Amino acid sequence: MHQPLALQSLVPTDSTDIMVIANNPVLWICVAGVFGVIILQSVIFMKAARRAAPSVEMSPQDIKTSFRSGAVSAIGPSLAVCLVAIALLGLFGAPAVLVRIGLIGSAAYEVSAASVSAGTLGAKLGEASYTQSVFAVAFFVMSIGGAMWMLATLILTPLLRKGDAKIRSVNPAAMAIVPAAALIGAFSCLGLTELPKSGVHVLAFIVSAAVMGLCLLLAQRLRRSWLREWGLGSSIVIGLAAAYLAVGS
Amino acid sequence: MSSTTSAPVTITQTGMADFNRTTSRWGQITMIAGLLISLAGPLFLVFFGGLDITAAQLWIAFAAVAATFGIIWIVEPLTYYPVLGPAGMYQAFMIGNISSKLLPAALIAQTNIGAKPGSKRAELAAVVAICGAAAVHLMSLAIFVGLLGTWLISVIPPSVLLVTRLYVLPAVLGAVLVQAIVSMKQPRTTVFALLVSAVVVFIVLPLVPSLAMVSTAIAVLGTILLAWFFRCKEAINEATPHV
16 A cells, blocks of 8 residues: 555555455365365374284274374474464464464474565565565465475375385485575575564564574473473564564553 | 384284275375365465466466475475384375474374384384374364464454564564574584575675565575585584484
8 A cells, every 4th residue: 555666566556454365265165174184184094003003013002092192292382383373373364374384384484485475576574565465475385385395295205115215315415414504594594684674673583583592492401392392482472572562662 | 124023924014014005095195185275275366366466476486485495395205204104204294393293292102102113013103193193283273273363363452463463574583593503403504504694685685686586595505505515524424324
């Protein structure tokens, strides 16, 4: 609406009311579909595991114990993911957050993918240039990115099952350096890109980074892994609180 | 890969062969279904949302993200395969949050039933544990994000919502960057990454604003090249036997 003229040529001029299209009923149906597929898969895998259990001397009690251990140990990490997802609701809306951040992907990748795609349209997430079209393109790219992970899994799993030694011995040095460099390079560039936007952006970035650093340090010192799990969620909430105070003052 | 013992070989093999057949067939079917359904939503918005989006915009945005994360798409499945096993792969890459949630769940279950890592029992325990983790996760997502979160958005003051929308990005990325640096444990690469990114963001972009589209890709490529050419050779050679 109040976009500078320069942006109007790049950004499709349409509404910035993201929530209207982000909560489209069709998207909610797709959320239900993904939930349904995961439930179906779990039921089939559980049945298969129960059938195979006697052949590897695994008792029904072992199955029960395994299921319960998995469920209980997932409570903490799962709630931590929910906190991160809630913080992102205002940006992407519930259906996109549920499928992208809650399930298939993770906050780090999806937020980065959305930010990069918005950038190619000359727009910035959450700001005046973040129109419905920008949201749709970002959501599309997040989803097709997630699809690439699944595609890689679908192609590589049968290959790895046949002869994993060959593929994994590609080049140990390259496998150690290249992925780490790609990840740190991507996240540091995306992070630093936030800084020139405003002083409050700088504050939110630094506070969140500091809280994460503290969580990881304490997790290591005190040997409390829940600090690591809740690191992202608490960093985001405290970073946002700092931004809110700075804006209000 | 085979770790079967001598006596009950045939029973074990037919039992596990059946399990492998079922999980790989249905793992593939469900994963393809999940892939298609997760794409259906955004495709619907793009084509029927009444928005003005061109195919070129989609391709450029996708290319920029592929240049950033393309390597990770392939490397992650390779890294997790030895821990998850083939059946677990189809579960994990659809449920997500693998390292923080699914791997601990699998490991705890294996410990609790005393399954030796790499054994068939351990493989089954991991699959069952991931089912348990998925059940808890789907439930908490539906309750806390689907119901509670949607309600929360409708009651919090607009000023808070506005701040969240404006500043959630730096708040996520600050923490994610620190997490990536700490978990990768590669100080040399970290220095290159920060250096390259700073040059791109604070020097190159102000001079050539049109490069904004590919800035992340430039930073990723630059970091990979520097990290590769100036890698610490002794450390890598030492690490090789463990891989």
